[in-house]
Amino acid sequence: MIEQTDISYEKTVLIGLVTQYQDEEKAQEYLDELEFLAFTAGGEVLKRFTQKLDVPNPKTFIGTGKLEEVKNYVEEHGVGVVIFDDELSPSQQKNIQRELDCKVLDRTNLILDIFAQRAQTSYARTQVELAQYQYLLPRLAGMWTHLERQRGGIGMRGPGETEIETDRRIVRDRIALLKDKLKKIDRQMDVQRGNRGSLVRVALVGYTNVGKSTLMNVISKSDVFAENKLFATLDTTVRKVVIGNLPFLLTDTVGFIRKLPTQLVESFKSTLDEVREADLLLHVVDISHPSFEHHIDSVNKILEEIGSADKPIIMVFNKIDAYEAEEIEEDDLMTEKTKAHYTLEEWRQTWMAKLNGDAIFISALNKENFNEFRKLVYDKVKEIHTTRFPYNSFLYDEYTEED
Ligand SMILES: Nc1nc2c(ncn2[C@@H]2O[C@H](COP(=O)(O)OP(=O)(O)OP(=O)(O)O)[C@@H](O)[C@H]2O)c(=O)[nH]1
Numbered sequence: 001m002i003e004q005t006d007i008s009y010e011k012t013v014l015i016g017l018v019t020q021y022q023d024e025e026k027a028q029e030y031l032d033e034l035e036f037l038a039f040t041a042g043g044e045v046l047k048r049f050t051q052k053l054d055v056p057n058p059k060t061f062i063g064t065g066k067l068e069e070v071k072n073y074v075e076e077h078g079v080g081v082v083i084f085d086d087e088l089s090p091s092q093q094k095n096i097q098r099e100l101d102c103k104v105l106d107r108t109n110l111i112l113d114i115f116a117q118r119a120q121t122s123y124a125r126t127q128v129e130l131a132q133y134q135y136l137l138p139r140l141a142g143m144w145t146h147l148e149r150q151r152g153g154i155g156m157r158g159p160g161e162t163e164i165e166t167d168r169r170i171v172r173d174r175i176a177l178l179k180d181k182l183k184k185i186d187r188q189m190d191v192q193r194g195n196r197g198s199l200v201r202v203a204l205v206g207y208t209n210v211g212k213s214t215l216m217n218v219i220s221k222s223d224v225f226a227e228n229k230l231f232a233t234l235d236t237t238v239r240k241v242v243i244g245n246l247p248f249l250l251t252d253t254v255g256f257i258r259k260l261p262t263q264l265v266e267s268f269k270s271t272l273d274e275v276r277e278a279d280l281l282l283h284v285v286d287i288s289h290p291s292f293e294h295h296i297d298s299v300n301k302i303l304e305e306i307g308s309a310d311k312p313i314i315m316v317f318n319k320i321d322a323y324e325a326e327e328i329e330e331d332d333l334m335t336e337k338t339k340a341h342y343t344l345e346e347w348r349q350t351w352m353a354k355l356n357g358d359a360i361f362i363s364a365l366n367k368e369n370f371n372e373f374r375k376l377v378y379d380k381v382k383e384i385h386t387t388r389f390p391y392n393s394f395l396y397d398e399y400t401e402e403d
């Protein structure tokens with residue numbers, strides 16, 4: 001896929017905290033991801049600022065000294081956007097914005113922005129718009145309280161409050177309208193799903209950018225949009241796939257991410273229905289990513305949240321072509337062996353043991369181990385199919401390797 005190159009990059013600075021729950025390494029890992037998000041949204045990251053704090057400053061999130069430092073940098077380098085890794089309260093956002101005099105965003109903001117940029121269908125656009133209004137609603141109140149205080153309280157309360165109420169009502173009406181619209185589309189989609197008949201349903205799930213759409217394309221020989229940016233897929237795509245002579249339905253879904261804004265999980269619930277209604281999940285993992293185990297944890301957490309954690313799952317470790325273990329020199333007695341030094345084979349053994357064989361290591365790009373992958377999926381789907389439709393076994397005679 002050819003990368004987009006025609007966006008004029010906005011100069012961006014990232015800010016994260018080091019706390020008792022989030023050490024320096026973890027903070028940097030989050031910032032790596034935030035940088036990728038910023039890049040996806042069209043920003044060019046010039047610098048990262050981190051600060052050690054037990055609790056965020058209630059007024060300015062980071063300390064005033066640090067904020068001063070950021071301000072100097074912003075002025076000196078003509079920075080247009082400052083992005084915080086954590087959610088800012090409405091008043092923090094206001095205070096910081098006033099101090100820095102440039103755009104101030106938090107992670108939620110940024111993700112909403114990317115979703116808005118990428119939403120293609122009216123369904124996805126409606127879901128994103130709903131999430132945006134839900135993000136805005138509590139902030140609206142904060143904005144007005146802030147204005148009221150400026151106006152000086154006594155005597156001014158009346159008009160202020162009326163305005164908040166009017167604005168809130170407009171936003172609430174809009175939210176209700178969007179929810180209604182989504183419900184209607186949902187009903188249509190329910191009918192469509194119902195019409196798919198008695199085929200086993202398999203859904204690709206996983207962290208964003210792990211290769212779900214790429215895998216979908218190679219399995220189903222279809223043409224789903226895939227690229228090296230976050231959230232390339234916002235709509236679900238369903239394809240009928242035949243392995244051997246066993247047909248089943250395969251769904252590509254929206255990627256998950258850590259610290260996913262709750263509003264988004266909520267408004268994408270119906271997209272996630274595809275996951276909820278699946279008989280089998282293919283949990284795709286990018287094993288070449290240093291934090292892939294954390295990614296697995298966040299995906300599992302979201303699967304739990306939507307009540308889909310106990311479905312049959314095959315773990316698909318993708319991008320083995322790009323995996324590189326850190327090396328230890330033979331005469332190096334100081335470096336302790338950690339997971340970063342595992343070979344692919346060591347990872348394979350670890351996960352195969354953990355999952356009782358329901359794991360496979362592949363490269364969707366090079367089609368490495370692809371026949372084994374198809375065989376594994378075939379066996380699982382066949383197992384589900386025979387349990388579900390014991391008399392309907394004419395669909396397959398036996399598995400024959402293709403290609
Ligand atoms: N090296 C390598 N890259 C891969 C492989 N599979 C996919 N990719 C690349 O990873 C990037 C993301 O692929 P997608 O298929 O868009 O990932 P996705 O999981 O659908 O991502 P979202 O829809 O954004 O959640 C693309 O640049 C792919 O070319 C693989 O096996 N090896």
Ligand SMILES: [Mg+2]
Pocket residue numbers: 212213214225226232233252253
């Ligand atoms: Mg995708």
